[in-house]
Amino acid sequence: MNWGHKIAILYGAFACLIMFMVYKAMQEDVSLVTPDYYTQTLTYQDEINQRELTFESGRKPLVESMREAEQITVTFPVQEAITGKVWLYRPSDSEQDVHETFSLAVGEPLILSMKDKPFGLWRIKVNFKAAGKDYLTEQVITY
Numbered sequence: 001m002n003w004g005h006k007i008a009i010l011y012g013a014f015a016c017l018i019m020f021m022v023y024k025a026m027q028e029d030v031s032l033v034t035p036d037y038y039t040q041t042l043t044y045q046d047e048i049n050q051r052e053l054t055f056e057s058g059r060k061p062l063v064e065s066m067r068e069a070e071q072i073t074v075t076f077p078v079q080e081a082i083t084g085k086v087w088l089y090r091p092s093d094s095e096q097d098v099h100e101t102f103s104l105a106v107g108e109p110l111i112l113s114m115k116d117k118p119f120g121l122w123r124i125k126v127n128f129k130a131a132g133k134d135y136l137t138e139q140v141i142t143y
Contacts, residue, residue, distance in 0.1 A: 050127070050136035059135055061110075061126055065143045067119070072143060074110040074126060081105055084128030086112065091121060114143055 054060050062075040076082055083103045090096035096117060102110055110126075125138040 047136055050134050053133060054135040054137050059130070060137050063124055063139060063141060065141050067143060070113065070115045072112040072114055072124065072141070076104070076128065078130045079106060080130050082128045082130045084126065086110065087125040088112065089123040089125070091123060117143065119143060
């Protein structure tokens with residue numbers, strides 16, 4: 001076999017490799033984390049202000065992942081009744097996301113059931129209102 005044939009085989013193998021890589025890239029799910037991503041960017045300054053207020057006032061809730069009990073517990077350091085929303089984002093699969101609203105009495109923790117949810121990385125975002133002010137915190141947990 002001469003060198004011309006070897007070059008043709010090399011180029012053919014390279015073309016097959018590129019076609020395989022294009023095929024694999026087309027199979028990958030590239031969905032956004034949230035379907036209304038672009039509308040959320042317009043209100044992002046409000047979220048920044050709420051996060052700063054949470055940090056400055058020391059009212060960041062304590063988030064505990066309890067694998068044995070199949071739940072996540074959120075304890076709020078406030079002495080009044082609160083209302084709010086909680087989002088659990090699964091970065092690898094948006095179909096697993098959880099969005100809930102809540103209303104809690106004084107000192108009552110928020111308990112999120114994780115039954116039938118897969119173990120792994122989750123991003124929890126808690127937006128709550130206490131004493132007429134909005135607070136926001138977000139953190140990454142492993143359940």
